[in-house]
Amino acid sequence: MQQIFNFLIRNKNNILFLLLLTLSLFLTIQSHSFHKSKFISSANAVTGGIYNWANNIQTYFHLDDYNRRLLEENKQLRSLLANTRDTASLSGALDSISLDGVYNFMTARVINNNYSKINNYITLDIGENSGVQKEFGVITSQGIVGIVDHVNKRHARVISILNSQSRINAQLKKTNHFGSLVWDGKDPNIVQLIDVPRQAPVEVGDTIITGGRSLIFPQGIPIGDVTRFTLDQNESYYTLYVRLFNDMTNIGHVYVIENEEKEEIKALEATND
């Protein structure tokens, strides 16, 4: 017994080192597996509070830019509204289907945004108190941003599309050929759409939009356009390189999307066995 204690005391530094190293490697490995990294997250009260405080100051310097973007979005929506001639058909539709759509939108502010690492996360200034839950989609007026993966009372963490673990269903706008949107970690403006079948008539400049198979995003949100494409080794699937419409290095305000029918659809799919 004495000898064991002596051994422990003599090697206490090495043992402490190995213990802490194991702990940090455990956390690292956990952060590399999807939807697992819960303990170490910037969406907690202290880090969220500090980011919020710093962001309150930074926002003032970007007000011009935010205003310009809002005006542009307003212009788009107004032209859409003005060009919808037959408003009677719209009000007629209101009678038969419920007023509330399937998707609810919330506005939020980005208080922390990474894009230089392999696994990037974004922190938002709203959380459970505002109704945000896991697996809500996040978009801007120009394109998609990511998916909420961790919430606490007042902050939410979003897996950016610039994250090697992010996989989002997306499709070509002109046909319905779809694939998975992933990121190779190199250029924050370019993401990859993989597993697109070879039959798809792809051309450089084609627009990529979100696909209808995702329960998270509504179909048809623009993502980016194709800059180049390659065939994989078996020559059966395309990999498309997509330039994002959205500048991921400069996001200010975002919309958080809730799909009200998600639980219903999930329950339905779960019974299917």
Place this chain on the structure above:
Amino acid sequence: MTNTIIINTVRFILLVLLQVLLLNNINFLGYVNPHLYILFLVMYPFNTPQSIFLLVAFLLGITIDTFEDSGGINAAACLVIAFIRPALLRFSFGVSYDYQTVKLSNTAYGARAGYVMFIVFIHHFILFTLEMFDFSHIFLILKKTLFSGIFTTLLVLISLTLFKPKRR
């Protein structure tokens, strides 16, 4: 002694805030960020017990990780630095370290630069390896280590020169 604790606590908080609020947003050339916060490990008093130093280094790393959402990569890298620092000190400053007489502010400039470079490049290599978690990206790892390492080394050396303790 209490004085040292207060100075190091303040330094800890200031360096963490500087790192997460300012330096992580530099993104020079898209990916080059200096990790100046390891200045804390460079300057941490040489004569404290090794076990306390290991704990403090782990705490520093895990704090940065919490802000960056990066799991435990900074904690692991800091921990390794803390573990091998005695060997690095002996290697860089020779036998005077063994007699506890060495102070970072009055060492020769070359030896000090060597010591800082060892710490920075070992730290960055572990950091980026764990971040990628994939040795097929070895060139990307080396590239990031090199450029971020140069940036960090310069900043650390400049800070050491600027904040030299006053001679009494």
